[in-house]
Amino acid sequence: MRASKYQVVLIATNAACLCALLLAGTCLDASLDLDHLVIDKVRIVTSEGITQSANAIQRVNRLVVDQPLLPGLPRGLLATRTITISLIRERLDGIDARAFPSDLVIAIPATAVESWTDSKLRRVLRHELMHLALGAALGYAHVPAWFSEGFAEWGSESLSCEAEARLRLDAVIYGGQSPNIPQLSVKIRNHIDRLGYDYLQTFFEFLDGRPGHLVSSGRMVESVREHGVVAGLEKAFRANLRSLEGEWHGYLRRRFGSFPSGFTCPPSVID
Numbered sequence: 001m002r003a004s005k006y007q008v009v010l011i012a013t014n015a016a017c018l019c020a021l022l023l024a025g026t027c028l029d030a031s032l033d034l035d036h037l038v039i040d041k042v043r044i045v046t047s048e049g050i051t052q053s054a055n056a057i058q059r060v061n062r063l064v065v066d067q068p069l070l071p072g073l074p075r076g077l078l079a080t081r082t083i084t085i086s087l088i089r090e091r092l093d094g095i096d097a098r099a100f101p102s103d104l105v106i107a108i109p110a111t112a113v114e115s116w117t118d119s120k121l122r123r124v125l126r127h128e129l130m131h132l133a134l135g136a137a138l139g140y141a142h143v144p145a146w147f148s149e150g151f152a153e154w155g156s157e158s159l160s161c162e163a164e165a166r167l168r169l170d171a172v173i174y175g176g177q178s179p180n181i182p183q184l185s186v187k188i189r190n191h192i193d194r195l196g197y198d199y200l201q202t203f204f205e206f207l208d209g210r211p212g213h214l215v216s217s218g219r220m221v222e223s224v225r226e227h228g229v230v231a232g233l234e235k236a237f238r239a240n241l242r243s244l245e246g247e248w249h250g251y252l253r254r255r256f257g258s259f260p261s262g263f264t265c266p267p268s269v270i271d
């Protein structure tokens, strides 16, 4: 998509943080908010013909720059980069938004910005930011969709009550037969439903629950950067992918294998 088709609506600079990063030595730690994601600039652009209120633009900007630190990744990955949020006219078939990691672009339908709640927009932006940061962490090496989607979903929020309900229901309907990673890859590729993302999120929760918390500590991504996804997981977890999947299925049965009577989600979490 050519830049001329877009108008730049706002450039927000996290200048204080950038300055802090450019300073050498010990003042760096003192100047940075270590619990907060640091991005140099957020540029919000709209497709030609789209008008967004200043409030809507400010809201998107706020929901990007107010993000807490992204877990499982080196700090400061986005601290010297400009991220572009592109508000587009068209709908994205079956998905909420799309990230283009090597271009540092996140595309979101403009209509979504108007209609989504803050919590949904924050979560979607965070998922896409995870893609951008993972791309930067891995030097933009290709990784399978199940890995990047599961990791992005894991880092965007803890498993929602709504997702838990879907997983419990699926376990009851299919008698505890959980899908394997190749089956989930097909679901993800074809944007079949949310359930594929839910399952993949639980895979990373399961991995992080193993000794050493290798996902949240960043050691899993480090190993994947060095060895690729399959060999990287094997080296980090000292088990091959097939045996990790087997353990994960047991974890799923234990955690979601029933649908207790009276299980409900508060209405406020469903958006």
Ligand SMILES: [Zn+2]
Residues within 6 Å of the ligand: 127, 128, 131, 148, 149, 152
């Ligand atoms: Zn994604």
